[in-house]
Amino acid sequence: MVEKSENMADLKYLFKRVINMNYKNMFSKINSIHKKTQKRRLSIFNDMRHCAVKYGAGYMDYDLFEMYNLTDDERNTYITRGRNNDLIKKFNNPEFGYIFQDKTIFNEKYQKFVKRDFILVKNAKKEEIINFLEKHPTFMAKPISGTCGKGILKINTKDYQSLDELYNFLIEKEHDFELEEIIIQHEKLNKIYAKAINTVRIVTILDDNSIPHVICAYFRIGNGSFVDNFNSGGMVAPVDEKRGIVLDKAIDKNKNLYDIHPLTKAKIKGFKFPDWDIALKMVKEASTITKEVRYVGWDVAFTPDGPIFVEGNDYPGHDIYQLPEHTPSKIGIWPKFSKALNDIEDKKSK
Secondary structure, eight states: OOOTTOOHHHHHHHHHHSTTOOHHHHHHHHHHHHHHHOOOHHHHHHHHHHHHHHHOOOHHHHHHTTGGGSOHHHHTTSOOHHHHHHHHHHHBOGGGTHHHHSHHHHHHHTHHHHOSOEEEGGGSOHHHHHHHHHHOSEEEEEETTOOTTTTOEEEEGGGSSOHHHHHHHHTOTTOOEEEEEOOOOOHHHHHHOSSSOOEEEEEEEEOTTSOEEEEEEEEEEOSSSSOOOGGGTOEEEEEETTTTEEOSOEEETTOOEESBOTTTOOBOTTOBOTTHHHHHHHHHHHTTTOTTBOEEEEEEEEETTEEEEEEEESSOOOSTTSOGGGOTTOOOSHHHHHHHHHHHHHHHHO
């Protein structure tokens, strides 16, 4: 029931005036927050608007980070969608985004760190694809511009009557696949969860002197699926980017917390990644290759032969680094970004 002092028509009129906002979704979030906090809807809306103007926080950020429970000083410690977009505009030339958005182009440019076979179906001859299938009877088929793990298939040639039948499936018009050799995961990561390649996203910024800065890292863990993506049933946990140690429990999209993996019973908090120093060296070196794209999230897998890249992201996410369950002190990770940005500005002025 709407409070007597509020007028629903006036609220909806205000929502329509908010640029680039889906006011129906926004109103749904306001209703949800109202039910949890009993705060007046108009007060919530005004506070959302305040956070949008002052911190670049959209209504999704406001709800996800529970900004309604934060002071202004605490809110100022979060990297929001607006701040993330500002970093992308500052450091990433959109004309070079295709290098990261097309999986085949990325794999070719960063082959030194990818270290596995791959082939783009639409650009290959039939005999080349058949040769790949013979060499790799189990492989990954990835949409070349897919995100969030959507559309990825793990294919076994034994599930098809012939390689010709599989070939015909792969070249269908609605498919736009890149085929990749299966990654062999390090035994320590297999103990956490063996059915997916559990990756760490490591975020870097390259300064004007081509010096890379490692900002933060988080662990992405599979949970019932062959992908580790948070939006596909996976879990995430923060990582100490200097030492390569998981700092806290994992969380899934339903905000369930896991000290141990629900399927394997392996301990998550405190897990130390093998060859972390090599992984850091790798992302630092890679960050200097495409100097037109200087703010990148690298998805790193760990194998018996060392870390490798799964992919790079020229639009690093900002939300799951600082979920409330992982920020009991109510301090986000914007100070880590601020420190790097201040270091960059200091070097420019010298």
